[in-house]
Amino acid sequence: MSRIIGAMAASVDGFVTGRDPSPEQGLGDGDYLHEWYFDGDHQSTVIPELRMSEESRRFIDPFAAATGAVIVGRKTYEDSQGWGGAGPHPTAALIVLSHRPAPAEATASQRFTTTLEEAVAAAREAAGDEDINLMGGSLLTAALIAGVVDEIVVHQVPILLGAGQRLFQELPAHIRLTLVEAVPTPRVLHLRYRVDH
DSSP states (O other), X not given: OOOEEEEEEEETTSBSSOXXXXXXXXXXXXXXXXXXXXXXXXXXXXXXXXXXXXXXXXXXXHHHHTEEEEEEEHHXXXXXXXXXXXXXXXXXXXXXXXXXXXXXXXXXXXXXXXXXXXXXXXXXXXXXTSEEEEEXXXXXXXXXXXXXXXXXXXXXXXXXXXXXXXXSOOOSSOOOXXXXXXXXXXSOEEEEEEEOO
């Protein structure tokens, strides 16, 4: 059975973008959150354009290898300019949760759904026994409220952004987590939590 994993890079003060993210500006002034993916000496064996530290590569590659589908929110999709018609993962299916119709530039490999339930069902069908990755703070919060998230992975970057989009939105109640793994590197701290249902 596939796991549903929310995995995102975040600042120490909990932001996943800087100020004013948009299709023209990407993550706004928060681009530093992903520099560690590209400034290392070790190429990912799963996503070749990534070059990380050896510690980060050992943490990231098993997750990337086990990913069969990615669900993103419409804002993440638009701020990423639709990944040029592909997706953030080279082989995983892309499911976009949106209340608006697919844009003209969307491709056949990008599936648009209107509810979280539809998105999860489509991702499960596409992923088979592989994992499903969630991208986007609002999407992750909605999935936590719905009780469908199995794990949360936070790549905590040592920076205080001061503003931007938060990793988590307001939740109606406490959600307990168990720290499963922590991997420190000079550029990022990888934290993996199990969601205790």
